Amino acid sequence: MAQRLADRLGLETNPTIFFWSAGLMVAFLVILVSFPETTGEVFDQGRAWIVENLGWFFILGVSVWLGFLLWVGASRYGNIRLGGQDARPAYSNVSWFTMLFAGGIGTVLMFWGVAEPISHFANPPRAEVAAYSAQAAEQAMGFSLYHLGLHTWTIFALPGLAFAYFIYRHDLPLRVSSVFYPFLGDRIHGPIGKTIDIFAILGTLFGVAVSIGLGTSQINAGLTELFGVPDNTTAKVTIIAVLTAVAVVSIVAGLDKGVKRLSNLNIGMAVGLMVFVFLAGSTVFLARAIIETVGIYVSQIVPLAFWNDTLASYTTEDGWGWQGGWTVFYWAWTVTWSPFIGIFVARISKGRTIREFVMGVLFAPSAFTLVWFAVFGWSAMDIDGIGGDGGVMVEAVGESIPLAMFTFFENFPLTTLMQGLAVVIVAIFFATSSDSASLVVDMLCTGSGDPGPARQRVFWGVSEGALAASLIVLAGDAGLEALQQVITVVGLPIFIMVFAMIFALMKGLRTELLPARPDPPPPDVDALTRDGDDEPSRASRPDQAGQA
Numbered sequence: 001m002a003q004r005l006a007d008r009l010g011l012e013t014n015p016t017i018f019f020w021s022a023g024l025m026v027a028f029l030v031i032l033v034s035f036p037e038t039t040g041e042v043f044d045q046g047r048a049w050i051v052e053n054l055g056w057f058f059i060l061g062v063s064v065w066l067g068f069l070l071w072v073g074a075s076r077y078g079n080i081r082l083g084g085q086d087a088r089p090a091y092s093n094v095s096w097f098t099m100l101f102a103g104g105i106g107t108v109l110m111f112w113g114v115a116e117p118i119s120h121f122a123n124p125p126r127a128e129v130a131a132y133s134a135q136a137a138e139q140a141m142g143f144s145l146y147h148l149g150l151h152t153w154t155i156f157a158l159p160g161l162a163f164a165y166f167i168y169r170h171d172l173p174l175r176v177s178s179v180f181y182p183f184l185g186d187r188i189h190g191p192i193g194k195t196i197d198i199f200a201i202l203g204t205l206f207g208v209a210v211s212i213g214l215g216t217s218q219i220n221a222g223l224t225e226l227f228g229v230p231d232n233t234t235a236k237v238t239i240i241a242v243l244t245a246v247a248v249v250s251i252v253a254g255l256d257k258g259v260k261r262l263s264n265l266n267i268g269m270a271v272g273l274m275v276f277v278f279l280a281g282s283t284v285f286l287a288r289a290i291i292e293t294v295g296i297y298v299s300q301i302v303p304l305a306f307w308n309d310t311l312a313s314y315t316t317e318d319g320w321g322w323q324g325g326w327t328v329f330y331w332a333w334t335v336t337w338s339p340f341i342g343i344f345v346a347r348i349s350k351g352r353t354i355r356e357f358v359m360g361v362l363f364a365p366s367a368f369t370l371v372w373f374a375v376f377g378w379s380a381m382d383i384d385g386i387g388g389d390g391g392v393m394v395e396a397v398g399e400s401i402p403l404a405m406f407t408f409f410e411n412f413p414l415t416t417l418m419q420g421l422a423v424v425i426v427a428i429f430f431a432t433s434s435d436s437a438s439l440v441v442d443m444l445c446t447g448s449g450d451p452g453p454a455r456q457r458v459f460w461g462v463s464e465g466a467l468a469a470s471l472i473v474l475a476g477d478a479g480l481e482a483l484q485q486v487i488t489v490v491g492l493p494i495f496i497m498v499f500a501m502i503f504a505l506m507k508g509l510r511t512e513l514l515p516a517r518p519d520p521p522p523p524d525v526d527a528l529t530r531d532g533d534d535e536p537s538r539a540s541r542p543d544q545a546g547q548a
Contacts, residue, residue, distance in 0.1 A: 012452045013445040016194050017175075021201040021445065025463055028202075032470045040474060046489040050332075051324035054492065056308050058331040059323070061499055063305040066154040068502055069161070069358050077509050078355030082164040087351040097364050098267040099348055106266065106429035107215040108148065109372050110422065115397050115404040116144045117377030118384075122394045125309075125322045132394075137378075137386050141293050142300035144373050147330045149297065149366045151305070155334045155498070157361040159342030162501040164349055164357065165508060173447030174347070176200040176339050180500070182507035196497070200339040201441050203494040205460075205467055207336025208437040210487045212468035214402075215430045216240050221402035222423040226416065231400075237469045243427055244465030247434035251457045266428040273421055274375050280412050281379045293374040329484045332491030338498055343440045347449055376408070383411050434464055 003015045032039055072078065081087055089096065120140035122131055129135045162179040172178035177193035184192060216236045223229035223239075278286050309321045349357055384391030396407035409418040438461040446452045471486060 013442075013456060014194070014447060017197050017201070018445045018456075020194075020198045021441075022459070022463070024198070024202055025205055025467065029466060029470050032474050036474050040485070043485040043489050047485040050488055050492055051328050055324055055328045058328050058495060059308055060306070061495065062151050062154055062331055065158045065499075065502065066150060066305070066362075069154060069157055069362065072161075072505075072509070073355045073358030077512060078353060078358070080165075080169070080354045080509075080512055082346075082352055082354065082357060083168045083350045087168075089349070089351040091348055093360075095264065096348060096360070098264050100345060100361060100365055106270065107211055107426060107433055109369065110270075110405065110426045110429060111214050111218050111402070112144070112148065113372055113376040113405065114380045114393070114408045115401045116147070117141060117373060118380050118393050118397045118404065119401075120144065121381050121384075122390055122397070125326070132384070132386065132388055132390055134386055137381050138296050139300075140381070141373060141377055142296050142304060143326075144377060145293070145297045145370055146301060146304040147327065148369050148373070150301070150362055152330070152334050152369075153362050153365050155331065155338050156341040156345060157358060159338045159498055159501055160345035160349070160361060161354065161357055162505045163342050164346035165354070165505060167346060167449075168350055169512075170508070174343065174443050174449050175447050176343075176444065176497075179504050182504050197444055199493065200497070201444055203336045203490055204340040204437060204441060204444075205464060206487065206490045207333060208340065208433060208464050209468040209471050210333060211337070211433055212240065212430060212464065213471050215426050215433075216243075216468065216472065217402040218405065218426050219243075219423055219430070221400060222406050222419055222426070225403065225406040226419055226423070233473060236472045240465050240469045240472070243430050244434065244462060246427075247431040247438070247465075248458050248461045250431055250435040251438045251461045252454045266425060266432060269421065269425050269428075273418065273425065274372060276414075276418065277379055277412065278375050280414075281375075282382055285382060286375055286378060289378040290371060290374040293370060293378070297370060325484065329488060332488040332495065333484075335491050335495045335498055336487060338494065339444070340437045340440045343443060344436050347440070347443070380404075380408055383408070434461055437464060 091099065117137075117140040120143050121136050124131055124136045124139055125143055126139065129139055159176075159179070163174070163176070166172050166178045166181055167174050170178075170181065172181055172188070175188075175193070175197050177184070177188040177196040180193070180196065181188055187193060188196075213236075216239050219239050220229065220231050220236050223235075224231045229235055307323075309323045345361060349361075352360070380393045384393045392407065392411075393404065397404045405422055406419050409415050409422065412418060438457050441460045442452050442457045443449060445456070474486075
């Protein structure tokens with residue numbers, strides 16, 4: 001029946017995966033819109049339980065994944081090429097990097113580039129550090145990079161590597177379920193495999209919708225600052241509708257023409273914005289700060305990777321403290337992107353070796369993130385004055401996190417131009433995230449790297465916008481906190497699924513590069529000769545030993 005309906009609608013997809021994913025998504029939308037208060041309470045209670053009881057699992061898990069990726073990249077498996085041994089990358093290193101970044105966390109850096117360092121600067125995560133002090137500034141940079149550096153890209157790289165390996169080395173369908181072939185075998189094509197794929201699609205839709213919600217809040221704040229546009233739910237829903245239309249145009253254009261061109265354009269503008277801040281701000285201070293930030297990150301990454309805020313159970317009423325609202329939220333949110341980014345990264349990484357993949361996906365975007373936070377974060381703290389009592393940036397972040405970036409540019413020349421450029425960059429990051437996700441969700445449904453009919457991709461693009469608008473309505477005045485509740489609950493099962501990918505990948509890799517059984521050593525002629533004879537005895541000859 002499902003196949004007949006798909007044929008009637010002109011769809012080229014797996015009808016079970018497509019219709020179940022679409023149906024469940026519509027059901028979620030109806031529930032979110034019809035019962036916002038009840039839904040909000042359910043997500044609130046679910047998030048509280050997860051953070052209190054399993055927050056440690058999120059924090060330990062991502063650090064374990066990072067260690068695994070570094071090991072597999074440096075091991076003998078690093079020479080395996082994702083594709084045939086003669087395969088070569090389809091994209092240049094520059095295009096590969098820009099597509100990785102724009103499809104990944106471009107919107108997030110624009111949203112948090114100023115806001116997160118200032119938040120930690122004013123409210124240090126560790127109580128022994130005084131607010132606004134030099135120690136608070138260093139800690140703020142350390143935590144910001146911990147959240148959006150190597151650990152974030154680990155969450156993308158692990159499933160991306162698993163997808164690329166099983167899809168290109170074992171010729172399996174381009175689906176999440178293919179990763180679990182070592183455990184499920186041909187059952188990946190049955191109900192179990194389809195269930196995995198449906199769940200991955202739903203998680204991706206929610207993860208992208210939350211990012212769209214955050215990006216929309218920032219665009220709305222920028223338009224309010226520039227043109228006096230009301231900052232309310234109606235304005236945000238309108239922005240989502242307009243930018244979803246832009247994303248749909250890119251979706252129809254496809255991966256090479258749409259996503260690639262938008263990604264290259266947007267990264268160029270983002271770099272230009274960062275260079276402007278560097279040159280127009282305290283240039284010498286920032287040059288020194290960039291170098292020092294490398295040392296701060298290197299010195300803090302290991303302690304932070306295993307910090308669980310254990311004593312919060314004694315010092316806070318909720319029992320889970322600071323990390324529940326920051327680190328656990330970040331990992332839960334990011335992991336909902338992992339099926340989407342993982343498939344997307346795998347799709348654009350065919351022909352690269354595992355070592356190239358790991359080093360590129362982990363370190364290139366992380367290096368850019370470090371420079372970005374060093375320029376924007378240190379500039380924002382410099383504006384308020386390190387060692388003082390706070391200032392305009394602390395006040396702006398406390399009032400409205402989405403507005404922080406635009407308040408930041410009030411301290412630079414060409415304020416209106418820079419604020420307008422920031423709005424455009426966030427909007428294009430919005431579009432690249434949406435169209436990348438739509439293309440990938442469509443691939444998950446078809447099981448092929450070739451995009452399906454335009455109507456399928458447009459459907460998913462519109463669906464993402466509708467889900468994001470519903471979450472904005474659900475969040476209401478609660479804003480970011482409500483989005484945190486939703487994504488933490490959705491992220492837990494996906495986090496468990498990604499953790500299992502380590503074991504599937506290891507089982508698959510063990511079939512590669514296995515050393516051949518060594519040939520038996522040649523006979524030791526000297527030991528076998530008798531009485532100085534040059535020939536070994538008949539009974540000792542390997543080819544006649546059984547005839548002695």
